[in-house]
Amino acid sequence: MRIGVPREIKDxxxxxxxxxxxxxxxxxxxxxxxxxxxxxxxxGFDDASYARCGAEVVDVRDVWRCELIV
Structure with missing residues (x-):
């Protein structure tokens, strides 16, 4: 399954x-x-920390195409 993690946008x-x-x-x-x-x-979690864990750091459009959003 593709799991997407968007950036929070609320002020x-x-x-x-x-x-x-x-x-x-x-x-x-x-x-x-x-x-x-x-x-x-x-x-305090930079993009490299996610990449080291095997996650893909992507554009927001790719995140919202995932089957599950957290």
Whole structure:
């Protein structure tokens, strides 16, 4: 399954739907995890931390094409 993680757009919102460790677990279970660029920046997770866990850092349009959004 393709799982998308968009960046929060609400003013003042700093959370992200999935931390890199969660992405690692989902990728390890056979899923594709697509994370919008800078999705975790507000909480200190850079794009490279997601990529190291096997997630794909992508454009927002690709995230919204996923079967599941978190």
């Amino acid at each position: 003042g919102e700093r959370r992200v739907g999935l931390a890199p460790d969660g992405a690692r677990r989902l990728v390890g279970a056979g899923h594709r995890v697509l994370v919008e660029r800078s999705a975790g920046a507000a909480v």
